[in-house]
Every structure is written in C-alpha cells, then in structure tokens.
Amino acid sequence: MYSQGLIGADGKTHEDAAFLAAFQARIDAEQKIEPNDPMPEGYRKTLVRQISQHAHSEIIGMQPEGNWISRAPTLRRKAALLAKVQDEGGHGLYLYSAAETLGVSREEMTEQLLSGAAKYSSIFNYPALTWADIGAIGWLVDGAAIMNQIVLCRCSYGPYARAMIRICKEESFHQRQGYEIMIALCNGSEEQKELAQDALNRFWWPSLMMFGPPEGESVHSNQSMIWKIKRFSNDDLRDKFINASVPQAEKLGLTIPDPDLKWNEAKQGYDHGEIDWDEFWRVVKGDGICNRERLKNRRRVDRDGAWVREAAMAHAQKRAARTASARIAAE
Amino acid sequence: MSEAAMPLWEVFIRARNGLSHKHAGSIHATDAEMALHAARDVYTRRGEGQSIWVVRSSDIVASDPVDKDMMFEPTASKIYRHPTFYEIPDDVGNM
Ligand SMILES: [Fe+2]
Ligand SMILES: [Fe+2]
Numbered sequence: 001m002y003s004q005g006l007i008g009a010d011g012k013t014h015e016d017a018a019f020l021a022a023f024q025a026r027i028d029a030e031q032k033i034e035p036n037d038p039m040p041e042g043y044r045k046t047l048v049r050q051i052s053q054h055a056h057s058e059i060i061g062m063q064p065e066g067n068w069i070s071r072a073p074t075l076r077r078k079a080a081l082l083a084k085v086q087d088e089g090g091h092g093l094y095l096y097s098a099a100e101t102l103g104v105s106r107e108e109m110t111e112q113l114l115s116g117a118a119k120y121s122s123i124f125n126y127p128a129l130t131w132a133d134i135g136a137i138g139w140l141v142d143g144a145a146i147m148n149q150i151v152l153c154r155c156s157y158g159p160y161a162r163a164m165i166r167i168c169k170e171e172s173f174h175q176r177q178g179y180e181i182m183i184a185l186c187n188g189s190e191e192q193k194e195l196a197q198d199a200l201n202r203f204w205w206p207s208l209m210m211f212g213p214p215e216g217e218s219v220h221s222n223q224s225m226i227w228k229i230k231r232f233s234n235d236d237l238r239d240k241f242i243n244a245s246v247p248q249a250e251k252l253g254l255t256i257p258d259p260d261l262k263w264n265e266a267k268q269g270y271d272h273g274e275i276d277w278d279e280f281w282r283v284v285k286g287d288g289i290c291n292r293e294r295l296k297n298r299r300r301v302d303r304d305g306a307w308v309r310e311a312a313m314a315h316a317q318k319r320a321a322r323t324a325s326a327r328i329a330a331e
Numbered sequence: 332m333s334e335a336a337m338p339l340w341e342v343f344i345r346a347r348n349g350l351s352h353k354h355a356g357s358i359h360a361t362d363a364e365m366a367l368h369a370a371r372d373v374y375t376r377r378g379e380g381q382s383i384w385v386v387r388s389s390d391i392v393a394s395d396p397v398d399k400d401m402m403f404e405p406t407a408s409k410i411y412r413h414p415t416f417y418e419i420p421d422d423v424g425n426m
Contacts, residue, residue: 309337
C-alpha cells in the first residue's frame with residue numbers, strides 16, 4: 001500500500017440508527033465484514049475509494065522503478081528490481097480484486113485511473129533520477145508503505161485485510177533490497193556516497209507525506225477509525241516511520257535533511273520539522289513533476305495492449321462457440 | 332472504454348500435497364487456460380502452490396449472508412451433536 005491518506009472521500013451514511021448500531025456492534029466485536037454482508041453505503045464507498053487508490057498506487061508505482069530495470073548496474077540488481085516491480089504489479093491486482101468484491105468493476109476503476117479522476121499516492125509523481133533513487137525508494141518508500149500496510153492487515157473488511165497480509169509478506173524484500181543498494185553506495189566512492197545522500201535529500205520529505213496530512217485537516221479519517229478501516233492516526237504512523245528510519249540513516253552515515261529533527265527524551269521519539277503540505281496538495285492536484293508523464297504512460301500502455309485483450313476475447317468466444325456446436329452435433 | 336468486460340475467475344491453491352485447495356483471490360482472464368497462467372503469475376511467485384484450480388466466479392453458487400441465521404442458527408441448539416453433551420464417569424477413562 002502506498003496511500004493511507006484517503007483523498008477526498010465521502011464517508012456519509014443514510015441508513016437508520018438501528019442498522020448502523022448493529023453494524024457498529026459487529027465492528028466493535030472485531031468481526032470481519034465480508035463481501036455480501038449488509039454494510040452502510042458510506043463504509044462501502046470509503047473502502048472502494050481507499051482500496052482502488054491503493055491499487056492505482058501499486059500500478060503507477062511500477063513506473064519510477066521500471067524505468068531503471070534496463071540500467072541496473074549488475075545482473076543481481078536487475079533480477080531483484082525486476083522481481084520487485086513484478087510484485088508491485090501483483091499487489092495492484094490483489095487490491096483491484098479486493099475492491100471488486102464491493103461491487104465496482106475492474107473496467108470502471110481502470111477508466112477512473114486513465115481519465116485522471118482517480119487519485120494515487122503522490123510519491124510516484126517524483127522522478128527516479130539516479131540509481132541511488134532506486135535504493136532510496138526501496139528503503140524509504142517501501143518502508144513507509146510497510147508501516148501503513150501492517151496495520152491494514154487488521155482492517156475490518158476481510159478481503160482488504162487478506163490482500164494486505166499477502167502484500168506484507170512480499171514487501172520486506174523490497175525494503176531490504178533498497179537498503180542494500182544504499183549500503184553499497186555508502187561504502188563506495190565519494191561520488192557514490194554523494195548520490196546516496198542526494199537521493200535521501202529528495203525522497204525524505206515526500207516519504208513523510210505518504211502518511212497523509214495530520215488528522216485535524218483530514219476530516220474523514222475519524223469515521224475510518226470508528227469503522228476500523230484504519231487503526232492509527234497519520235501522525236502516529238509517520239512518527240513510527242521516522243523513529244525507525246533515523247538510526248538506519250545513521251548506520252549508512254547519511255544525514256536526514258531536516259535541521260529541526262531531534263530526539264525528544266520525554267516522548268522517546270523524534271520531533272521533526274515542518275512538512276510542506278502545500279507541496280503535497282500541489283502534487284495531489286496534478287502539479288507534481290511527473291503527474292502528466294505517469295498518466296500518459298499508463299494510457300499508452302493500455303492502448304498498446306488493447307489488441308491483445310480483444311484478440312484473446314475473440315479467441316475465447318470462437319473456441320466456446322466451436323465446443324458448443326460440436327456438442328449439438330454429437331447429441 | 333468500449334471493451335467488453337473480461338470474465339472474473341476465483342483462484343484456489345493447494346500449498347502442499349496433504350492440504351486442500353484454499354481460496355487465494357481472483358483474476359480476470361478470457362478463458363480457462365489464460366486464467367491458469369494468470370493465476371500462476373499473480374498468486375504463486377514464491378512457491379506458494381503445488382496445484383491451482385480456477386473457477387469462473389459466475390459459476391459459484393453462494394448462500395446469502397442475510398439468510399445466515401436461518402441456515403446456520405439451528406445447529407447452535409443441537410448440543411447433543413457434541414461429545415461433551417454426554418456424561419460418562421471419569422473412571423471409564425478417555426472416550
Ligand atoms: Fe507494493
Ligand atoms: Fe513494495
């Protein structure tokens with residue numbers, strides 16, 4: 001998962017009080033909600049929105065890294081990166097099918113992504129400029145994703161929780177391969193270490209933004225907490241991520257690009273500097289460095305693959321018709 | 332999009348011989364053969380399976396959760412179907 005921050009969802013419900021109370025009682029008893037169970041329309045909509053945004057993020061997320069597969073420095077790195085990008089595609093597919101159990105079709109979701117109506121995580125609108133960025137993405141972007149995803153394994157909606165469990169099992173290799181790239185660069189020449197520092201400088205803040213704005217501004221997250229779709233606030237998860245990442249950066253001998261970052265003995269965690277939420281909203285609204293390119297690529301790939309899908313459909317229909325007529329002839 | 336919707340398939344995987352097939356998720360594919368290929372690529376990238384079943388989702392007949400009480404509640408009162416319902420003296424030993 002790449003976006004916990006649910007962007008612009010409408011969590012309103014119109015069902016009567018008894019229905020809502022019965023539903024909430026099930027949630028409070030930690031019962032999982034399954035596809036055809038009665039559920040408030042707001043719950044269903046919120047999930048469709050969140051799961052499809054998450055799926056789109058996995059799919060678009062293949063682009064920055066896919067861009068480096070042909071330029072990976074060794075065969076080992078290339079095999080690992082290829083496997084990682086393939087995993088991300090798989091994550092997208094698990095999540096699309098989880099969303100489909102809520103009554104939205106794959107075609108509708110694809111259409112929303114291609115038309116630009118659907119959102120995906122803002123992190124993927126930043127470019128991967130150097131090989132060190134591939135290290136930083138695995139280490140930080142997948143690391144932030146893991147923080148989000150681990151808690152989603154306990155989400156109240158069964159199919160989403162199950163998809164998250166499968167995804168989490170696959171994610172840890174992603175982060176480790178990224179950190180290993182960073183270790184290699186930091187143990188290399190001066191220039192290599194500079195590349196690593198530069199990648200950290202560019203990816204640090206956007207990674208923190210992946211957790212979404214603080215709850216005060218994120219109006220709908222409260223309802224998501226009550227429904228146990230999410231279980232921690234954006235700030236809590238962000239703090240956990242910072243506390244885990246700072247020592248990892250120290251091990252690498254790199255500096256986190258935040259002059260205000262300092263250990264707070266009282267809360268046993270780090271205090272961090274101001275996050276530029278204006279930048280976040282700019283990127284969400286389409287004005288990031290790569291927004292246009294990402295969608296343009298996705299549309300091109302969809303167009304280029306259309307004939308394959310059409311041919312496969314035609315072939316399947318022809319074969320089915322042939323089997324049917326053979327059966328009639330035999331009878 | 333003017334394209335026709337691609338059929339949905341449910342994927343069941345046997346992790347090891349000795350275990351039954353278990354629902355893993357779903358995929359879209361035009362026919363059974365492609366469904367098997369897609370299921371392999373999507374759900375068994377790390378040796379999760381020894382055998383795959385794919386079934387068209389539209390061929391699955393499911394009970395309605397709304398009927399849950401009618402379907403399953405009656406069994407709750409039939410405690411005599413469980414071994415603990417019967418009183419056997421302790422000195423008889425394990426039975
Ligand atoms: Fe992923
Ligand atoms: Fe990942």
